[in-house]
Amino acid sequence: MGENGAGKSTLVKAITGALPLAAGVMTLDGTPRTFRSPVQAQRAGISSVYQEIDLLPNLSVAENICLGREPRRYGLVDWKGMRERARSALDSLGVDLDVTSQLGIHSLAVQQLVAIARAVSTDVRVLVLDEPTSSLDADECAELFRVVRRLRDRGAAILFVSHFLDQVYELCDRVTVLRDGRLVGEYLTRELLRIDLVAAMLGDRHIPRRLATGLRVAGPNEPPYLSARGLTATGIRGADVDLLPGEVLGVAGLLGSGRSELARAVTGVDRIQDGVLRVEGSESSFSGPREAIRLGVVYSSENRRTEGIISELSVADNITLALQAERGVLRRLPETRRRELAASWVEALDIRPADLDRPAGTLSGGNQQKVLLARMLALAPRVLVLDEPTRGIVVGATLEVQNLVRELADNGVAVMFISVELDEVLRVGNRVVVLHSGRVVETLPAEDLTVDSLTALVTGADGDDG
Amino acid sequence: MTILETAAPARPGGGLNRLLDRHASALPTAAAVVILAVLLGGAQLYFGNFLTPRNLSALLLDHAYLVILAVGMTLVILTGGIDLSVGSVLAFTGILGARMLAAGSSPVVVVLVMVLSGAAIGLMIGVLVQYFDVQPFIASLAGLFLARGLAYVVSLQSIKVKEPSILWLQSTRIQVGDWYVTPTGILALVVLAIGAFTLAWTRFGRTVYAIGGDEQSARLMGLDVARTRVLVYVVSGVCSGLGGLVLTAYSGAGYPRNGIGTELDVIAAVVIGGTLLSGGVGYVLGSLVGVLVYGTIKTIISFKGAEQAWTEITIGLLLLVFIVVQQVIVVRSARRR
Numbered sequence: 001m002g003e004n005g006a007g008k009s010t011l012v013k014a015i016t017g018a019l020p021l022a023a024g025v026m027t028l029d030g031t032p033r034t035f036r037s038p039v040q041a042q043r044a045g046i047s048s049v050y051q052e053i054d055l056l057p058n059l060s061v062a063e064n065i066c067l068g069r070e071p072r073r074y075g076l077v078d079w080k081g082m083r084e085r086a087r088s089a090l091d092s093l094g095v096d097l098d099v100t101s102q103l104g105i106h107s108l109a110v111q112q113l114v115a116i117a118r119a120v121s122t123d124v125r126v127l128v129l130d131e132p133t134s135s136l137d138a139d140e141c142a143e144l145f146r147v148v149r150r151l152r153d154r155g156a157a158i159l160f161v162s163h164f165l166d167q168v169y170e171l172c173d174r175v176t177v178l179r180d181g182r183l184v185g186e187y188l189t190r191e192l193l194r195i196d197l198v199a200a201m202l203g204d205r206h207i208p209r210r211l212a213t214g215l216r217v218a219g220p221n222e223p224p225y226l227s228a229r230g231l232t233a234t235g236i237r238g239a240d241v242d243l244l245p246g247e248v249l250g251v252a253g254l255l256g257s258g259r260s261e262l263a264r265a266v267t268g269v270d271r272i273q274d275g276v277l278r279v280e281g282s283e284s285s286f287s288g289p290r291e292a293i294r295l296g297v298v299y300s301s302e303n304r305r306t307e308g309i310i311s312e313l314s315v316a317d318n319i320t321l322a323l324q325a326e327r328g329v330l331r332r333l334p335e336t337r338r339r340e341l342a343a344s345w346v347e348a349l350d351i352r353p354a355d356l357d358r359p360a361g362t363l364s365g366g367n368q369q370k371v372l373l374a375r376m377l378a379l380a381p382r383v384l385v386l387d388e389p390t391r392g393i394v395v396g397a398t399l400e401v402q403n404l405v406r407e408l409a410d411n412g413v414a415v416m417f418i419s420v421e422l423d424e425v426l427r428v429g430n431r432v433v434v435l436h437s438g439r440v441v442e443t444l445p446a447e448d449l450t451v452d453s454l455t456a457l458v459t460g461a462d463g464d465d466g
Numbered sequence: 467m468t469i470l471e472t473a474a475p476a477r478p479g480g481g482l483n484r485l486l487d488r489h490a491s492a493l494p495t496a497a498a499v500v501i502l503a504v505l506l507g508g509a510q511l512y513f514g515n516f517l518t519p520r521n522l523s524a525l526l527l528d529h530a531y532l533v534i535l536a537v538g539m540t541l542v543i544l545t546g547g548i549d550l551s552v553g554s555v556l557a558f559t560g561i562l563g564a565r566m567l568a569a570g571s572s573p574v575v576v577v578l579v580m581v582l583s584g585a586a587i588g589l590m591i592g593v594l595v596q597y598f599d600v601q602p603f604i605a606s607l608a609g610l611f612l613a614r615g616l617a618y619v620v621s622l623q624s625i626k627v628k629e630p631s632i633l634w635l636q637s638t639r640i641q642v643g644d645w646y647v648t649p650t651g652i653l654a655l656v657v658l659a660i661g662a663f664t665l666a667w668t669r670f671g672r673t674v675y676a677i678g679g680d681e682q683s684a685r686l687m688g689l690d691v692a693r694t695r696v697l698v699y700v701v702s703g704v705c706s707g708l709g710g711l712v713l714t715a716y717s718g719a720g721y722p723r724n725g726i727g728t729e730l731d732v733i734a735a736v737v738i739g740g741t742l743l744s745g746g747v748g749y750v751l752g753s754l755v756g757v758l759v760y761g762t763i764k765t766i767i768s769f770k771g772a773e774q775a776w777t778e779i780t781i782g783l784l785l786l787v788f789i790v791v792q793q794v795i796v797v798r799s800a801r802r803r
Contacts, residue, residue, distance in 0.1 A: 039688035054686045056679035058491065058746035059672075067672060068688035076667040102491065118687075 001161075001168060002178035002201055008161050011178065012130050015159070016048045017041040039068075047119035048128035055115055057104030062086035064103050065118045089121035090114075093147045107255070109140040113147065120151060127151060128159045133167055137255045137420050138455075145171055165194055165395070177201055198395060223281060225414045226297060226383050228266055230275035235261030236438045238275065243383050243414040248405060250429025250446065251418040252458050258438040259418050260302055263385045266416070267299035268292035293326060296382030300372055300389060302418070308372045311361025315351065316342035318360045318371050323378045345374035349404065366397030373404065384408060385416040390424065402428050422454045434458055494792055495740030495752035501784070502755050505762045513769055519644035521765070527647065529761045530654035531556065531709040531716065535732045536739070536753040537661040538705030541698040543736055544665075545677040546745025547602035549702045551591060551609030552709070553728035555584050557721070558617040559710030563632075564625035564720025573631045581707040587613055588703020592696035606699075610729070617722035624721040627714055635715035650712045657708060661750040670694060678745025734785050735760050742792055759784070 002008050013019040015026070017035030025032050028044055035041040038048070055064045062083045063070070071081035086099040095113050103111060112132060119127055129148070133141045148171060152158055162168055168175060169189060177184040177200045184200050224242035231239040236258040243249055243266075253259045264270040266277065268286025277285055279295050286292040289299060301308050310318060319342040324333055333341070339356060346354050349370040351363070360371055369389055376384060386405065390398040405428055409415050419425050425432055426446050434441040434457045441457060449457075509516040526533075535552045542549045559580040566576045587609050594605035627633065635653070639646040665671035673694040676684035685691045714720050739756025741748025763784075764777045 038686050042688060054680070054683040056676050056683050056687075056746070058679040059675055063672065067676060070669065070672070072669075077669065077672060 006178040007181035012128055045125035047124045049115045049119055050130045060100050061103050062099040065089050065121055089117040109136050124156050126157045130161045227278045232274035233265035233270045233272050239440045245412045245414050247430045248409045248415040248417050248428050250425035250432040252425045253435030257435040260387050263387045267297050267385050298376045298381040299385045302388035309360050309368045314357045315360050316356040319345050319374045322375045349374055366393035383414045387418045423451050491747040495749050498739050498755045502759050509766050523646050525761045527651045529757050530650045531712040532757045533654040534657050534705050534709045536735050536757050537657050537750055538702030539732045539736050540750050540753045542702050543741050544674045544748055545698050550606040550729045552706045553725035554610045554613035555587050555706035556710045556725040558613040559584050559707045560714045561617050561620045561720035561722045563714055564627050565620050567627055567629045568625055573629055580711055581704055584703040584707025585700050588700040592699030596692050596695045624719045626719045632715050738788050
C-alpha cells in the first residue's frame, strides 16, 4: 500500500521486468535474476495483471488467455486445444464464460477475470495484481477475491496492490507500506490497526477527521438550480432529480444502474429522449455539453485517462483548456494570465508536483483528478457533476477531493457526486439518489441512511427484481 | 453467478444477439457479400446477359493483380497501418522485369528480382515504421515516390514483353465448360489462400490481429510485435512484386506510369471488404469480395456505356457508406463495454 506517487506502480514494473533495475538484486528461489522484459518474467513464473487491462478486445476470450504460448500442431495454431486450455483455465477459477466470444463485448469485470485466467494458465508462482479492483463494484470484488484465495491455496504468492483498506484487510496476510519511493515497513495484517496503517502511509501529515458534520447542512430552501423530471436517455428511464445550490447530491447504484448515464444526460453529453430539464426554472434541453457549460453545468467523466486529461499537454494547458474553449479561439487568454490562473489552481488544490509545464500524463492519479477539477472550477460552474472523482486514487488524496467537493458546495455550487463507494456517497452527500436498473428508486437525506441501509436499497434487496 | 449477471444483463432475442456477439467482427464482410450479390443480381436483371461464366471469369482475371495487392494490403491494415506504395512498386517491378527480359535475362531470374525488389521496398517501409517510429502513411508515401522514381529511371517508355513464358501466364486458358482461368488467376487465388491460411492458423497471423487490437498488450503477451510489423510490409511488397508480374503478363508490357492511384483502389477494396482501417478486424476473403465489388461496378458501367468516371463516384459513395457502417459497429461495441 501507499499513497499516490509512493512508488507502488514503479515497484510492480521493476518486479515484472517492465522497467530496468538501476541497482539492487532480485532473487527467485534463492537465485538472483534480472528480467529485461515482462515476457522473461512471465517465463520465470511471474505474471501480472495491470489496472488498465492489457488484453485484446478484438480477439476471442480463448486467444486472450492463450496467445503467446498457444498450443500448436505441425507449427500451426491448434484452435481446439486452445479453446480447451482456455476453458480449463477459466474452470479452475470457477468462471463460466463462452471462450469463443469476442473479449470486447464483456464488461471490465469479466475482462479482469480473463486477464487473471491468462496469468494463471501457466505455472504461476508469483501473481502481481496492480489495483485490480479499482473499476469493480462489491459483487465483482467478492468474485475476484474468491478467485485470488483459490490461487493462494494452490500455492501461488500474490502481490496485491490496492488503496482500499477494507480489501487489504479482507484479503491479505502481510502488508508492505511505501512512501515517497521508500519502504516504510512491513506488517502482519492481523496485528496492524487501521489507523496505524493509514499513519504509516501518510507519514507526518495527519489524516483529517471525518468530514465535519457541521458542514453537512441540509439544502437551503432555495429553488433548485437544475431540475429534471421524467428524464429518459440511454440507460436511464423517467428520472426525477433536483440539484440545489449549496448541496451535494450523492448518486448511488450498482454497475449498470445508470449512474454515469444520469450524469451524462443532465450535462448534455447524451441526448435526452424524453422528459423535461429546467435550469433556473426555465425549460432547456442542452444541445450538447457546450451549451450546458454556457449555463454553468459542468461534467467530469469517470474515465480520467480517456475522456478527461490530455496526457501530452502540460498541467497549465490542461487546466485552462475548457476556459479557453468557452471563450473561443478569437479571445485568447493572454499567456501571463493563463499561467497565473493555472498557478493559482495548482496552489489552491495542492497539485503535486507544482510544475505547470509538466505533461499532465506523468502525474499520479489523484493529482490528475485535481487538474481535472481545476479545469472545471476555472469555468466558475453553478452545477458540478462529478463521476467517480475518487476512483483509483489513494486515501489521502480521496479525503482531499472529498473536502474540496464539500467546500465547493458550501460556496453555493450544486454538486452531483457519483461513487461506487457507498460510505463516500453518504459522507459527502446531503441527499442521496438511489438508482437501480436505470430508474431512480428513492431520494433520501443522507442523515437518514447508513451504509447498510443504502446497500440494501442499491442492491434492490427489498425490490421486485433484485 | 452474480458477477456475470451484473456484467451482461440478459438481452432479448438471445439467439440472434449471441450470434452477433460472436461474429460481430465479420459483420462488415457479410455486408460486402450481400452488396456483391445485390450488384450481380441487379445487373443480371437489368442487362439479362450479365451473369455468364465468361463474364464472371473475366471479372476475376481482369482484377487478378488487384486481388494480390489486396492480400498484402489487408495484412498491413489489420496491424493498423497503411501501405501507399503498392501502385508504384507494381509499376517499378513491372517495368524492371520488362527491361530485364528485353535485355535477355532468364525469366526465372527476372521473376525473382521483381519479387525481391518489392520485398526490399517493403522492408524499408517496415523498418521505418517499426524502428524509426515513422507514421505508416509517411513511410509508405516515401516508398511511393521512391518506387515511382525508380520506375522512371528504368525506362520512360513502355517496354513490350516478348518472353513466351511470361506471356504464357496470361494466354493459357484452362477451360471448364464456359468457365476459364489463366495461370495469373490461379496465382491470385493461391496468394489469397496462403494469406487467409496464414492469418487464421499461424502465430504470425494472430499477431497481426493482436497488433491491430492493442500493440502494448500484444507485446506484454510475449508476441513478437517488431518482427511481425516489419514482415507485413515485406509481405505487402512481395505482393506488389507479384502484382507487377501479373499486370505485365496481362498487358504484355511494362509501363512506368502503371498503377497510379491503384493503392487507393486497393485500400477501397479492402475497406469495402470489411477490414477496419483502425486495425484488428477483417479478413483476406473479404478483400477478395471488395475487389469483386469494385470490378463489378466497373463492368456494369462499361456495359451501360457510361463514363468510367461513374465507377469512381460509385466506389466513393460505397466507401462512404462502409466507413459509416464500420464506425457504427465500433461505437456500438465500445458502448457495450
